[in-house]
Amino acid sequence: MSACCRSLVVLSAVAMLGGACRSTDATRATTVASGGEDNSMSGDRNEGREGWHELTPAEAAVIEEGGTERAFTGKYWDHHADGTYVCKRCGAPLFASDTKFDSGTGWPSFDDALPGAVREVSDWGRTEIVCAKCGAHLGHVFRGERMTERNTRHCVNSASLDFQPTGAEAAPAKEARADAYFAGGCFWGVEHLLEGQPGVIDVVSGYMGGHLDQPGYKQVSSGTTGHAETVHVVYDPTKTTYEALAKRFFEIHDPTERGHQGPDYGPQYRSAIFVTDAEQRRVIEGLIAKLRARGYDVVTEVEPAGKFWPAEEYHQDYYERSGKEPYCHIYTPRFGD
Numbered sequence: 001m002s003a004c005c006r007s008l009v010v011l012s013a014v015a016m017l018g019g020a021c022r023s024t025d026a027t028r029a030t031t032v033a034s035g036g037e038d039n040s041m042s043g044d045r046n047e048g049r050e051g052w053h054e055l056t057p058a059e060a061a062v063i064e065e066g067g068t069e070r071a072f073t074g075k076y077w078d079h080h081a082d083g084t085y086v087c088k089r090c091g092a093p094l095f096a097s098d099t100k101f102d103s104g105t106g107w108p109s110f111d112d113a114l115p116g117a118v119r120e121v122s123d124w125g126r127t128e129i130v131c132a133k134c135g136a137h138l139g140h141v142f143r144g145e146r147m148t149e150r151n152t153r154h155c156v157n158s159a160s161l162d163f164q165p166t167g168a169e170a171a172p173a174k175e176a177r178a179d180a181y182f183a184g185g186c187f188w189g190v191e192h193l194l195e196g197q198p199g200v201i202d203v204v205s206g207y208m209g210g211h212l213d214q215p216g217y218k219q220v221s222s223g224t225t226g227h228a229e230t231v232h233v234v235y236d237p238t239k240t241t242y243e244a245l246a247k248r249f250f251e252i253h254d255p256t257e258r259g260h261q262g263p264d265y266g267p268q269y270r271s272a273i274f275v276t277d278a279e280q281r282r283v284i285e286g287l288i289a290k291l292r293a294r295g296y297d298v299v300t301e302v303e304p305a306g307k308f309w310p311a312e313e314y315h316q317d318y319y320e321r322s323g324k325e326p327y328c329h330i331y332t333p334r335f336g337d
Contacts, residue, residue: 051090051176051177051237052089052090052134053088053089053090053091055088055089058159059088059089059159059160061159062137062157062159062160063088063089063136063137063159063160064136064137065137066128066137067137068139068157069107069157069158069159070106071105071106071107072106073106073158074106074107074108074157074158074159075158075161076108076158076161076163077106077107077108077158078102079100079108079163080100081097081163081165082097082098082165082166083097083163083164083165083166084096084097084114084163084164084166085097085100085108085110085156085161085162085163086161086162086163086164087131087133087134087136087138087160087161087162088136088159088160088161088162089131089134089136089160090131090133090134090136091162092117092131092132092133092134093114093117093164094113094114094117094118094131094138094156094161095110095112095113095114095117095154095156096112096114097166099111099112099113101147101148103147103153103155105155107139107155107156107157107158108155108156108157108158108161109147109153109154109155109156110153110154110156111147111148111149111150111151111152111153111154112150112152112154113129113154116132117131117132117133118130118131118132118138118141118154119131119132119135120141123140126140127140127141127142128140129141129154129156131160136160137157137160138154138156138157138160138161139154139155139156139157139160140155141153141154141155142155176236176237176238177201177234177235177236177237178234178235178236178237178242179232179233179234179235179276179305180232180233180235180242180245180246180276180280181208181230181231181232181233181273181274181275181276181305181308182194182230182231182233182245182246182249182272182273182274183208183209183228183229183230183231183270183271183272183273183274184249184252184253184255184261184271184272184329185229185253185260185261185262185264185269185271185328185329186229186261186264186269186326186328186329187205187206187229187230187231187311187315188205188315188318188319188326188328189252189253189319189326189327189328189329190231190249190252190253190329191203191204191205191231191316191317191318191319192317192318192319192320192325192326192329193248193252193326193329193331194231194233194245194248194249194252195317195320197235197240197244197245197248198239198240199235199236199237199238199239199240199244200233200234200235200236200240200245201234201235201236202233202234203231203232203233203234204231204232204234204308204310204311204316205229205230205231205310205311205315205316205318206229206230206231206232206308206309206310206311207220207225207227207228207229207230207268207308207309207311208227208228208230208274208305208306208307208308208309209226209227209228209230209272209274209303209306210225210226210227210228211225211226212225212226212227213307213309214309215227215309216312217311217312217315220268221266221268223266223267223268225268226267227268227309228267228268228269228270228272229268229269229311230272230274230308232308232310233245242279242280242283243283243287246273246283246284246287247287247335249273250287250291250300250334250335251331251332251333251334251335252329252330252331252332253271253329254271254332255271255288255291255296255298255299255300256296256297256298256299257271257299258270258271258299261328262328263328264328270301271299271300271301272300272301272302272303273300273301273302273303274303274304274305274306275302275303275304275305276305281302284300284302285302287335288300288302290335291334291335294334294335294336296334
């Protein structure tokens with residue numbers, strides 16, 4: 001137990017379906033029933049995620065895993081209205097409604113895409129189409145079927161689309177959000193000192209990096225689960241940067257202490273950063289290199305982000321609720337700028 005901070009203790013159905021919209025790639029063989037759920041989808045197909053909309057498990061199974069919804073079940077296969085079909089994940093405009101036609105296949109079909117909106121990718125002898133902005137899987141494109149004068153059919157999953165009617169007021173822009181995960185000793189202090197940073201929306205204390213599902217504080221404190229006390233920082237990337245937050249993290253804990261932080265000993269108090277993509281790793285490795293060049297023997301572990309488990313409610317916003325100030329974590333300028 002901490003010596004300074006512990007006063008409180010889609011669906012999995014793979015179905016037979018006809019139609020030319022189904023992906024043939026063996027790694028994308030998931031067939032998604034409309035409205036189904038698949039909580040196993042990891043969503044690691046692309047790296048940049050800032051500003052993306054939250055997806056349901058069924059949507060993620062199509063958009064992020066390349067699955068296909070069943071024919072005649074999607075929201076837009078028989079949809080007729082004036083407007084623009086946009087990417088469900090990032091909101092980028094994809095297809096004008098006047099290019100939509102009834103192909104009889106049971107999936108939304110368009111004989112043209114908006115300029116530069118769709119990217120084509122070779123897919124085992126067929127041509128996959130993805131959103132050019134975020135890489136979301138849309139479906140496949142077929143040519144030579146002579147269904148329209150353009151002789152082209154973009155066969156798209158409804159799950160990959162949203163619709164903006166002509167003349168409708170644009171929906172209010174969603175607050176841009178991105179995630180960061182830092183572990184540097186007792187999470188009370190790290191949470192408290194990062195919450196006040198510009199652009200930070202929320203900070204949650206929890207656990208990451210272990211092998212036990214749904215760990216509790218007592219289990220993590222045993223030092224046997226592999227978890228580190230970690231904070232999940234949600235921030236607005238239009239108001240701050242990942243690098244700015246990471247620099248602050250390196251300056252509110254001691255990245256040279258191995259296996260402990262101050263008087264708190266154990267693997268759960270290790271210095272670690274859990275990165276969500278290659279760009280975050282690049283930023284962290286660059287900051288560590290700068291610190292080492294300034295003489296700091298940095299031992300901070302850089303690991304891929306895994307499942308984050310929020311800690312018990314009594315750990316959240318501890319210093320704000322108690323009116324105390326952290327003494328395990330003190331801001332110390334280390335970068336010389």
